[in-house]
Amino acid sequence: MAGVTWEGLDEFRRALEALPDNLVQQATPIIRTQAATALADARAAYPVYSGNLRDGLELTELGVEAYGVAVRVRNKADHSYLFEHGTETRTFKGQNRGRMPAGKVFIPAAIAARTRMLRGLVDLVRRAGFQVSDPL
């Protein structure tokens, strides 16, 4: 299973927890939007053979916390982890098709969306008057 949990960086949590409620509410759509974007980008980039990789994508809200919301994007397809990281053997219809390199679909989409999410959260915290060094 390939997956990533969206909840921002630890270093932002204290600042986010100190935000007024109205700004906390503004963090929630930033996180939701980028989680949905990661899912959509991965879905568009997956090769379609059986469709299991594309159909295994799932977005789950883990609940609203003090500093916003945590959203988990994952792929429930059994072979998603091996597709993403590559294989050493690959037998299909009795034939050994050889090694398969890493698929590089889910993780690049997740990393790009995570960066956009963190930029949005940094901007939010700065707008609230906190000084945040750019960690990106």
Place this chain on the structure above:
Amino acid sequence: MSLDALDAAVLAHLRADPVIGANVWWAVAPPGVDDAFVIVDQLAHEADPVMPASTVFERVTYLVKAVVAGPDPSTWGIPAGERIHELLEARLDIPVAGYVIRNLRRTHRVRITEIDEGTDARWQHYGGHYEITAAPVEVVP
């Protein structure tokens, strides 16, 4: 100045280690290399063009994993995976032509047991995603 230099530096750094050995390959091991080896591959890349026509830093996420055939990774796979971590985590002193490494950290642990459904062969994958933030020595205007 090319990110190829960063790829080459990571490969050379791992290959120079006596525990890992020279059996380190980019993306896939070549035919004939079948038992135990290390794979390095780029998973993602981000550049941060703060100023027009320049890049202040580049961030590359590498998949670095030890791969070993068989059901038991304890003899080589796990030690090699742990050695990979020792060699890479927070190592800012890896020489890279044209770049200075500003950050190097593991962002994700990889631990996979792969089972070939046709032959029931087992492969163990042990390593991680390593994110390198590298700054060009000279920012090209």
